[in-house]
Amino acid sequence: MPEKIMVAWLMFWWFPASFAAPGVDVPKQAVRTISSGDMLHWGVGLLIVLAVFFFCVWGMRKLGGISVNGAEKMRIVGGLSLGMREKVILLQVGKKQLILGVTPGRIDALHVLEGEDCLNSNEPPSIGKDSGFAAIVKQAMKGRSDG
Incomplete structure (x- = not known):
């Protein structure tokens, strides 16, 4: 049991620390805010995807009337x-x-x-009990x- 604890400690604490460059400061990236232009691009993209989806559904309905061979x-x-x-x-x-x-x-x-x-399926169906x-x-x- 102590061996497992020792291996876990090495994997989670010592290995990542050994790969980090000592004394080097990594510059932090600036957080980018979402602008109205980004929202507009996403909205237009969503409308295009929905239009393609509904066009495909409409096409499948139209093609459903076409009979396949036989x-x-x-x-x-x-x-x-x-x-x-x-x-x-x-x-x-x-x-x-x-x-x-x-x-x-x-x-x-x-x-x-x-x-x-x-x-004979061309005859009109007779109206009656039988x-x-x-x-x-x-x-x-x-x-x-x-x-």
Whole structure:
């Protein structure tokens, strides 16, 4: 224990004192006060940084509407809420349509529609209790529960 105290004393008191030049007075630098010109420069710099930031945000919003290669080939055709957090979604990907079950922690492909089985998304949705999409989802769920 006394060795540790001795080493600590040497490191903090003796080493810095041995490196200082004896008898040399180091001139003290004058303390510079902050002038109104300095405040003006800082304010202008801050305004430039904020302008660049808001310009970038505006640009990202404008570029958000541009679709990246193939993004226009995927779209949501319809959806059906099954509860507070559960949904069934009809997703068009190219010439295929996917019926997806979506929950907070998982997405499952319930059924894939291809060719003539695909729903015609150009037709206006029918108004009624059992629309075309709802009827297909019910039929798919019946078929799934039977098997």
